[in-house]
Amino acid sequence: QVQLVESGGGLVKPGGSLRLSCAASGFTFSDYYMSWIRQAPGKGLEWVSYISSSSSYTNYADSVKGRFTISRDNAKNSLYLQMNSLRAEDTAVYYCARSSTVVTPSDYWGQGTLVTVSS
Amino acid sequence: EIVLTQSPGTLSLSPGERATLSCRASQSVSSSYLAWYQQKPGQAPRLLIYGASSRATGIPDRFSGSGSGTDFTLTISRLEPEDFAVYYCQQYGSSWWTFGQGTKVEIK
Numbered sequence: 001q002v003q004l005v006e007s008g009g010g011l012v013k014p015g016g017s018l019r020l021s022c023a024a025s026g027f028t029f030s031d032y033y034m035s036w037i038r039q040a041p042g043k044g045l046e047w048v049s050y051i052s053s054s055s056s057y058t059n060y061a062d063s064v065k066g067r068f069t070i071s072r073d074n075a076k077n078s079l080y081l082q083m084n085s086l087r088a089e090d091t092a093v094y095y096c097a098r099s100s101t102v103v104t105p106s107d108y109w110g111q112g113t114l115v116t117v118s119s
Numbered sequence: 120e121i122v123l124t125q126s127p128g129t130l131s132l133s134p135g136e137r138a139t140l141s142c143r144a145s146q147s148v149s150s151s152y153l154a155w156y157q158q159k160p161g162q163a164p165r166l167l168i169y170g171a172s173s174r175a176t177g178i179p180d181r182f183s184g185s186g187s188g189t190d191f192t193l194t195i196s197r198l199e200p201e202d203f204a205v206y207y208c209q210q211y212g213s214s215w216w217t218f219g220q221g222t223k224v225e226i227k
Contacts, residue, residue, distance in 0.1 A: 035216075045156075045164065045207055047216040059214055062120075095163055105154035105211055107175060109163035 002026040002108045004096050009113030016086050016117070022079040022096030022110055030054075030074040033099040035106060036081050038092035048094070049081065050102065057102075064090075086117045121146055121210050125219035131227040138195040140222045142208035147188045152212030155184055155193045158221075159204045167206075168193060198224070 008020040022034070035050035049060045049070040058070050069082040079096050093114050097106035122145040132138055142153070151171035156164035166175040168184035171191055181196040195202055203226050208219040 044221045045158075045209070045218040047209075047218065050216070061215065099211075102214075103150070103152055103211060105152075105166055105169045105209060106164075107166050107169075109165075111163055 002098075004098065004108060004110035006094060006096050006110045006113035009094065009115045011116045011118065012086055013119050014087060014117055017082070017084045018086065018115060020081040020083065020094055020096075020113060020115070024077045024079065024096075024098070027098070027108075029072075029077040031100075033102055033104075034070075034072060034079045035097050035099060036070060036079075037095045037097055037106070037109075038090075039095070039112070040089075040092045043092075046092075050099070051079070052102070083115070086115075088117050091115060091117050120215050121148065121213055121217050123208050123210060123217055123219035125206075125208060125222045127222060128220075129223045129225060131225050132198055133227045134198050134200055136198050138193075138198055138202070138224055140193040140195075140206055140224075142186075142191040142193070142219050144189040144191070144210060148191075148210045149212030151187050152210060153184075153186070153191050154209045154211065155182075156207045156209065157202075157204050158207065164207065195224075 003025045005023045036048040051058045051070045067085045071080045093112040095112045097109040124143045126141045153171045155168040158164040172184045205221045
Protein backbone atom coordinates (compact mmCIF):
# COMPACT_ATOMS: atom_id res chain seq x y z
CA GLN A 1 0.00 0.00 0.00
CA VAL A 2 1.03 3.60 -0.49
CA GLN A 3 3.19 4.91 2.32
CA LEU A 4 4.78 8.31 2.83
CA VAL A 5 6.96 8.74 5.90
CA GLU A 6 8.41 12.13 6.78
CA SER A 7 11.46 12.64 8.97
CA GLY A 8 13.95 15.34 9.91
CA GLY A 9 11.76 17.65 11.94
CA GLY A 10 12.83 19.10 15.26
CA LEU A 11 13.70 22.23 17.19
CA VAL A 12 15.84 24.83 15.43
CA LYS A 13 16.78 28.41 16.25
CA PRO A 14 15.62 31.33 14.13
CA GLY A 15 17.95 31.75 11.18
CA GLY A 16 18.88 28.08 11.27
CA SER A 17 18.47 25.32 8.71
CA LEU A 18 16.79 21.94 8.56
CA ARG A 19 16.35 19.27 5.91
CA LEU A 20 13.18 17.25 5.79
CA SER A 21 12.91 13.88 4.06
CA CYS A 22 9.95 11.85 2.87
CA ALA A 23 10.39 8.16 2.11
CA ALA A 24 7.88 6.77 -0.35
CA SER A 25 6.82 3.17 -0.93
CA GLY A 26 3.98 1.17 -2.45
CA PHE A 27 3.83 3.07 -5.75
CA THR A 28 6.05 4.11 -8.65
CA PHE A 29 7.52 7.23 -7.09
CA SER A 30 9.03 8.52 -10.33
CA ASP A 31 5.56 8.77 -11.93
CA TYR A 32 4.21 11.33 -9.48
CA TYR A 33 4.44 14.98 -8.63
CA MET A 34 5.26 15.44 -4.96
CA SER A 35 4.55 18.33 -2.67
CA TRP A 36 5.09 19.71 0.81
CA ILE A 37 2.14 21.16 2.69
CA ARG A 38 2.36 22.56 6.21
CA GLN A 39 0.04 23.27 9.09
CA ALA A 40 0.93 25.65 11.90
CA PRO A 41 -0.30 24.57 15.35
CA GLY A 42 -4.07 24.99 15.53
CA LYS A 43 -4.20 26.53 12.05
CA GLY A 44 -5.18 25.54 8.55
CA LEU A 45 -3.28 23.98 5.67
CA GLU A 46 -0.74 25.92 3.62
CA TRP A 47 0.82 24.64 0.40
CA VAL A 48 4.62 25.10 0.49
CA SER A 49 6.08 23.64 -2.71
CA TYR A 50 5.76 20.98 -5.38
CA ILE A 51 8.13 19.24 -7.76
CA SER A 52 7.44 17.42 -11.01
CA SER A 53 8.10 13.72 -11.46
CA SER A 54 11.41 14.31 -13.25
CA SER A 55 12.44 17.32 -11.13
CA SER A 56 12.21 19.56 -14.20
CA TYR A 57 9.62 21.86 -12.63
CA THR A 58 9.29 23.26 -9.14
CA ASN A 59 7.18 25.95 -7.58
CA TYR A 60 7.04 27.61 -4.18
CA ALA A 61 4.67 29.66 -2.07
CA ASP A 62 5.78 33.27 -1.76
CA SER A 63 6.21 32.78 2.00
CA VAL A 64 9.12 30.36 1.47
CA LYS A 65 10.51 31.34 -1.94
CA GLY A 66 14.26 31.93 -1.81
CA ARG A 67 14.60 30.17 1.56
CA PHE A 68 13.30 26.63 0.89
CA THR A 69 14.40 24.19 -1.82
CA ILE A 70 12.47 21.10 -2.84
CA SER A 71 14.24 18.16 -4.46
CA ARG A 72 13.81 14.45 -5.04
CA ASP A 73 15.86 11.34 -5.69
CA ASN A 74 13.82 8.90 -7.75
CA ALA A 75 16.43 6.17 -7.34
CA LYS A 76 15.92 6.37 -3.58
CA ASN A 77 12.15 7.01 -3.69
CA SER A 78 12.72 10.08 -1.58
CA LEU A 79 11.55 13.67 -1.44
CA TYR A 80 13.39 16.44 0.37
CA LEU A 81 12.83 19.97 1.62
CA GLN A 82 15.88 22.05 2.47
CA MET A 83 14.79 24.87 4.75
CA ASN A 84 17.15 27.80 5.36
CA SER A 85 16.79 31.11 7.19
CA LEU A 86 14.02 29.65 9.30
CA ARG A 87 11.59 31.96 11.07
CA ALA A 88 9.19 31.49 13.96
CA GLU A 89 6.31 31.54 11.47
CA ASP A 90 7.72 28.42 9.78
CA THR A 91 6.78 26.41 12.87
CA ALA A 92 4.37 23.75 11.64
CA VAL A 93 3.75 20.12 10.91
CA TYR A 94 5.13 19.47 7.43
CA TYR A 95 3.35 16.88 5.31
CA CYS A 96 4.55 15.34 2.09
CA ALA A 97 1.87 14.33 -0.39
CA ARG A 98 1.65 12.88 -3.88
CA SER A 99 -0.32 13.98 -6.95
CA SER A 100 -0.58 12.36 -10.36
CA THR A 101 0.03 15.69 -12.11
CA VAL A 102 0.19 19.38 -11.22
CA VAL A 103 -3.57 19.60 -11.86
CA THR A 104 -4.62 16.70 -9.69
CA PRO A 105 -5.12 16.91 -5.93
CA SER A 106 -3.00 15.23 -3.30
CA ASP A 107 -4.48 11.77 -2.87
CA TYR A 108 -2.03 10.36 -0.29
CA TRP A 109 -0.37 12.20 2.57
CA GLY A 110 2.23 11.26 5.12
CA GLN A 111 1.63 11.66 8.84
CA GLY A 112 3.81 14.74 9.03
CA THR A 113 6.91 15.89 10.89
CA LEU A 114 6.93 18.80 13.33
CA VAL A 115 9.33 21.69 12.83
CA THR A 116 9.62 24.15 15.70
CA VAL A 117 11.57 27.37 15.20
CA SER A 118 12.32 28.96 18.54
CA SER A 119 15.21 30.42 20.48
CA GLU B 120 -3.08 33.99 -5.86
CA ILE B 121 -6.61 32.61 -5.62
CA VAL B 122 -8.03 33.17 -2.14
CA LEU B 123 -10.57 30.59 -0.93
CA THR B 124 -13.05 31.61 1.75
CA GLN B 125 -14.97 28.87 3.55
CA SER B 126 -18.19 29.35 5.45
CA PRO B 127 -19.35 28.90 8.04
CA GLY B 128 -16.33 28.68 10.31
CA THR B 129 -18.11 26.18 12.54
CA LEU B 130 -21.21 24.09 11.88
CA SER B 131 -22.96 22.56 14.89
CA LEU B 132 -25.18 19.65 13.88
CA SER B 133 -26.52 16.37 15.18
CA PRO B 134 -25.83 12.90 13.73
CA GLY B 135 -28.27 12.20 10.91
CA GLU B 136 -28.56 15.84 9.89
CA ARG B 137 -27.45 17.30 6.57
CA ALA B 138 -24.30 19.44 6.41
CA THR B 139 -23.73 22.07 3.74
CA LEU B 140 -20.27 23.66 3.54
CA SER B 141 -19.37 26.53 1.23
CA CYS B 142 -16.11 27.49 -0.48
CA ARG B 143 -15.91 30.74 -2.43
CA ALA B 144 -12.96 31.66 -4.64
CA SER B 145 -11.65 35.18 -5.28
CA GLN B 146 -11.47 34.35 -9.00
CA SER B 147 -12.70 31.56 -11.20
CA VAL B 148 -11.15 28.15 -10.50
CA SER B 149 -9.81 26.74 -13.73
CA SER B 150 -11.66 23.65 -15.01
CA SER B 151 -13.23 23.11 -11.60
CA TYR B 152 -9.88 22.02 -10.15
CA LEU B 153 -11.35 22.13 -6.67
CA ALA B 154 -10.88 19.48 -3.98
CA TRP B 155 -12.27 18.86 -0.52
CA TYR B 156 -10.36 17.22 2.34
CA GLN B 157 -11.38 15.94 5.75
CA GLN B 158 -9.02 16.19 8.70
CA LYS B 159 -9.46 14.68 12.14
CA PRO B 160 -7.34 15.66 15.17
CA GLY B 161 -3.82 14.31 14.99
CA GLN B 162 -4.32 12.91 11.49
CA ALA B 163 -3.28 13.90 8.00
CA PRO B 164 -5.95 15.26 5.67
CA ARG B 165 -7.90 12.75 3.58
CA LEU B 166 -9.02 13.51 0.04
CA LEU B 167 -12.82 13.37 -0.30
CA ILE B 168 -13.72 15.16 -3.54
CA TYR B 169 -11.75 16.24 -6.60
CA GLY B 170 -12.75 18.03 -9.78
CA ALA B 171 -15.43 19.75 -7.69
CA SER B 172 -17.78 16.75 -7.79
CA SER B 173 -15.93 13.43 -8.15
CA ARG B 174 -15.60 11.25 -5.06
CA ALA B 175 -12.16 9.89 -4.28
CA THR B 176 -11.63 6.15 -3.94
CA GLY B 177 -13.45 4.65 -0.98
CA ILE B 178 -15.41 7.78 -0.06
CA PRO B 179 -19.03 7.05 0.93
CA ASP B 180 -21.77 8.43 -1.30
CA ARG B 181 -23.18 10.56 1.51
CA PHE B 182 -20.40 12.99 0.55
CA SER B 183 -21.07 15.03 -2.58
CA GLY B 184 -19.52 18.08 -4.14
CA SER B 185 -20.94 20.64 -6.53
CA GLY B 186 -20.26 24.04 -8.03
CA SER B 187 -18.14 25.75 -10.63
CA GLY B 188 -16.46 29.06 -11.29
CA THR B 189 -16.15 30.72 -7.90
CA ASP B 190 -18.76 28.94 -5.79
CA PHE B 191 -18.44 25.38 -4.54
CA THR B 192 -20.31 23.27 -2.01
CA LEU B 193 -19.60 20.11 -0.05
CA THR B 194 -22.71 18.32 1.18
CA ILE B 195 -22.84 15.49 3.70
CA SER B 196 -26.33 14.06 3.32
CA ARG B 197 -26.62 12.39 6.73
CA LEU B 198 -23.90 12.95 9.27
CA GLU B 199 -22.34 9.85 10.78
CA PRO B 200 -20.40 10.08 14.09
CA GLU B 201 -17.11 9.71 12.19
CA ASP B 202 -17.88 12.74 9.98
CA PHE B 203 -17.33 15.29 12.74
CA ALA B 204 -14.05 16.86 11.67
CA VAL B 205 -12.54 19.87 9.91
CA TYR B 206 -13.05 20.22 6.17
CA TYR B 207 -10.82 22.15 3.78
CA CYS B 208 -11.29 23.12 0.17
CA GLN B 209 -8.26 23.47 -2.13
CA GLN B 210 -7.80 24.80 -5.63
CA TYR B 211 -5.07 23.23 -7.76
CA GLY B 212 -5.83 24.86 -11.09
CA SER B 213 -3.37 27.71 -10.78
CA SER B 214 0.38 27.40 -10.40
CA TRP B 215 0.06 28.38 -6.73
CA TRP B 216 -2.17 25.94 -4.90
CA THR B 217 -4.26 27.42 -2.11
CA PHE B 218 -6.48 26.13 0.68
CA GLY B 219 -9.48 27.59 2.42
CA GLN B 220 -9.23 28.26 6.15
CA GLY B 221 -11.44 25.28 7.03
CA THR B 222 -14.92 24.57 8.37
CA LYS B 223 -15.27 22.63 11.61
CA VAL B 224 -18.28 20.33 11.79
CA GLU B 225 -18.99 19.70 15.45
CA ILE B 226 -21.55 17.69 17.37
CA LYS B 227 -24.45 19.80 18.59
